[in-house]
Amino acid sequence: MTTYRAPLDDVRFVLHDVLDAGRLAGLAGLQDATPDVVDAVLDQAARLAETVLFPLNQTGDAEGCTYDNGVVRTPAGFPQAYATYIAGGWTSVTADPCYGGQGLPALLNFVVDEFMTSANMALAMVPGLSHGAYHAIAAHGDDALKATYLPKLADGTWTGTMCLTEPQCGSDLGLIRSKAVPAGDGSFRISGTKIFITAGEHDLAETIVHLVLARLPDAPPGTRGVSMFLVPKHLPVDDGGATRPGARNGVVCTGIETKMGIHGSPTCTLVFDEATGWLVGAPHKGMRAMFTMMNDARLAVGIQGLGVGELAYQNALAYARERRQGRVPGGRADDGVAADPIIDHADIRRMLMTMKAQLEGGRALAYWTALHVDLASRHPDPARRRAADDLVALMTPVVKAHLTDLGQDIADLAIQVHGGYGYIRETGIEQLLRDARIARIYEGTNGIQALDLVGRKLGEGAGRLLRQVFHPIDAFLADHRDDPVAAPLTGPLAKAFGRLQLATGLIARTALKDPSEATAAAHDYLKLLGLVTVGWLWARMALAARAKAGGPGADARFLDAKVKTATFYMQHILPQAAAHAAAIAAGAGSVMALDADAF
């Protein structure tokens, strides 16, 4: 049996002491987001995650979803838990008050996501998708669509999906074949088969709102000819001012997948047969609308890596304190047991420190990025909005790929700490590795994230996006150049930052001449940027902890742990930057040297 406690202290430290998230309350529309309110919301979210969602995590995995003739049932307890979830207003945290939302910061929603994902990743995905659908419709839908659907997605009585993938079309959306034909009344008839659709059919909500990518009859080939349509499972009817689901639309679920993990989440095949739908956004501009949904979803998936990793770490730590094996030199021979807790063994410590340093650093990275989502949409100064938007655009692929890599690594280390007990189902640890695995694949594989970073984000505006990360790090290093106390942190950081600068310049130069050079370096570059940025955030956390340590009522042990974990990161994790930099410098030569048919 696993256990979970939401890491409120760590979250609050990042939000209040490192990021000064309280400043969001100074932005128009976010006046309510004061630290007190944020803390209260977090307390409630923690309780919901711990007491409602988490108890269903292992049972949901064991039972899974069932399919019968077009009907999908989620595991026992899921419908009730979802009802509790929406009754608490958790689907409407960031939604616009005019559609029944609470108008709170996106940042706060990401933290709630972390807790919910730790507690039950399979169930937490459903509101996550609704959130993406809400944003796509809010940004690109016409007023009628917004009025009908946004209140329902906000209150959670209806849920959303994103229908992109088709059997022949995964990472390359230019291959989409689903068709949309104008019906003559402003609506369209959508036909085609979509696969791998999370929550495409389920028993949690009144109805489901599908956002479907399809081609109009006059569509140009490739991604330039893809449009987005809203296709409800039931056609809505106006019932005396209130909207309710009416007749079934022409979309059926023809089966669900048997998967490695997230068993509690139904992964559906949907067949659209002349289903009625409405255009969201302009014709052939579906990719733009899709990316509105996708960018948000990519950050959310990064946070899934964080959430599953947190659960894995907590349980590995508990087990390491309790399990006794072997003696360490000078061990605790005081209580009559002939073995020490394995947490005393250096190799176990190494694993725990790695998990802790990666998790807490990754959390700082995720929330630093998420904070800028709010700044990008609400800061009064357009230049600051654009700068924040640049930062989010640059760091979204890093958050997605780096954090989902870490999530899987941490789940894997948690099994290792557990030894044989980690490998058996009963303990509940192996589930976490299975659940975490998908996050490196969906919403754009981590390889696609790296290509996005290097192919689109790095060169944009001759490196304008990079400025949002490189200048703060450069300024931080300059500010602390003569600070001997910070030197153990800033020394390694400066070295790794120099490697990052060189690698960035190298890729920018070679990419101009030979795009394959840049794509071969993409993975290493994403990891390098992630490692260095987290390194900088660790240095900031350590300095913030030190500054706070002298204050009244400070939790000295908690703050001291931050400084020590930061030092561990600089000495044992950040050096990976050198390896990635070396691989980048080596170039694409040996990557591509072997002929495809010589393998």
Next chain:
Amino acid sequence: MATDPNSTIGRATVIGAGTMGSAIAAHIANAGVAVDLLDIVPDGAGDRSRLAKGALARLLKTDPAPFMTRRAARLVTPGNIEDDLDRIAASDWVIEAIVEDAGIKARLYDRIVPHLKPDAILSSNTSTLRLADLTAGRPADLRRRFVITHFFNPPRYMRLMELVAAPDADAGLIEALTRFCDIRLGKSVVRAKDTPGFIANRIGAFWVQSAVNDAFDQGIGVEAADAVIGPPMGIPKTGVFGLLDLVGLDLMPHIAKGLRDSLPAGDPFHAVDRRHPLIDRLIADGYTGRKGKGGFYRLNRTGGAKVKEAVNLATGAFAPAVKQRLDSIAAAKDGGLRALLTHDDATGRYAWSVLSATLAYAAQLVPEVADDIVAVDTAMRLGYAWTYGPFQLIDRLGAGWFADRLGAEGRTVPPLLALAAEAGGFYREEADRLAYLDTNGSYKALERPPGVLLLADIKRGAKPLLRNGSASLWDIGDGVTCFEFTSKMNTIDEQILALLGQSIDLTAQTAKAMVVYNEGDNFSVGANIGVALFLANIAAWDQLEDAIRTGQTLYKTLKYAPIPVVGAPSGMALGGGLEVLLHSDAVQAHAETYAGLVEAGVGIIPAWGGSKEYLLRQLANPRRPGGPMPAINQAFQTIATATVAKSAAEAQEMLFFRRGDGITMNRDRLLADAKAKALDLARDYRPPAPQDGVRLPGPTAAEAMKLAIDAFRLLGKATPHDAVVATALARVLSGGDTDWTGEVGEDDLLTLERAAFVALIRTPETLARMEHMLTTGKPLRN
């Protein structure tokens, strides 16, 4: 008459002060020749020369400027054809540029011919009438010195001049005039036969008419038509409809009428000579092109924003112009022109129908309109700004392939094309020379006139002495090397700097002198700010400072090189490109050189020694009155406002070029002139003596300049960041922390430049300026 071009035409007269006549007069003045501009006396005029005077006033306001300097404008004397016949009598060349009416022209000739000097040339700028008609019934003595000199609009900038002479014309006179137009006016003179529309307009009108007809017939939108019949074919991006907007929609019916009335019945032009009701309606509604309310395109300013709109050829309605992303053009990027013409979609078929008809037409016009294909290609390149003439285009397609496809479609293959298909093309490279196909089927070497030296010819079949990704060094004979920029838009980057150092060394070891020259559209648009911006964005300050130091070191090496270096710019010579010229021993500039230290526009200052050199040049100016302060202020003003000289002559007035630097009017003669200047300097060459320290005022002057900046700020003439940049510049030009008693050395000024640059490039406003320039090509005023 002597053939020395400096003595042939001492004075000229232009009759007809319309758009063309007045601009031709301006350009003759640009050559330093006094010119009378005459027109009729309007009925009841108080000032009998009102028309010519009005034209002169308009010339001074026209953009792009017809005059190269305001000094040139003083060489034009307005007058009228009733009171100033004596001035005609003083002219060596009289150009008639009046209304296109043979009868009116004849009456004018009747009046002026008696006043012509015995050996004076009379020419007409007609574009639609024929020489034979204009000279009908004139005595042999006039026919021998009467020609058509057909300039293209605008005459200062369009390099083509078509010249038509009668068979019994005086060869010596024609030769002298040709040399004058070539060397003094900078025109490429193409000999055309006395046929309707001569060469360029004959083909051009057919091409435009075909492209318009086919767009209507095949349902191709104007944006798609211009995208296809444009850059993919080496044709300016105005395409066809944009070109009509530029020259005026109402001009087309005029030219068409001229050709309709004069071309023989069997000419293919008649088959494409159609009027389109939509175009007639546009003209009637005032949509005559850019001079009117717009044309096929218009700018819709309703609602504050400027929206470019295009007309729908089917409905006549305007809608926002759509940027074209065509598969046929994408195919051409990979597969060349042939891939475009064989692309199986609407725009691919359109491209084929227009271009095949045009090229086939051109192929049947030789020798009817010109003696050889070279004249036709030159006319279309310089008269219509095509990158390739029709015969070069056929060679790019493959003459055999083109003839086969015409044949396969059952169309006539012109005999000359059949010859080329058999021989293997219209041009071929013979060892290091280019040869063209003669009308009898043999190849003839392409001879350049004396005094024309083209790097393209030198490079043919030769290997560079040195080369990297951004520059090359060539041996151009007689112990002179040529340093050529080859980077994109000839921006200066680290590779150019590296090869420049090596080139100076190699030239010093193995040759006598070096010329810095290239045959791009622009000498150099400046340093590659994309690289600088990227380095700044990733906070690579050390690398940036190194890049500045490297540039300073190399430019200083250039200045003190043991061999003479002559800079030979044409087109834009901006920023880092002009800094090369400022460090050269001498400049031989094409007249159409646009030089400026424009760094302030992107939020920085010239820091490769440009601020220093320009300051030293101002300080050393012997014509400067009143001590060093006016010199410092002049340098400050010019750099802070990023002022660009609009001609080589103006660059000389602004001291970007020295008094002794040369100006070449004809682009094709620039390299030969620069080489001659380099060889001249190489005799007994001594590198410049090390620069003495200069006395500069220091912070007090910087403070005074800052007050001036603040005043500009208050007047709204400078933006907040303009003030930041200017303040940094003021510190450099005033010598930093010095005063009149101390001496500031060359390296001290370089250190100041570097410090100012590094400080400015750390500001977000400078980075925003750089990014804006890179993405839009325009300065950001922040």
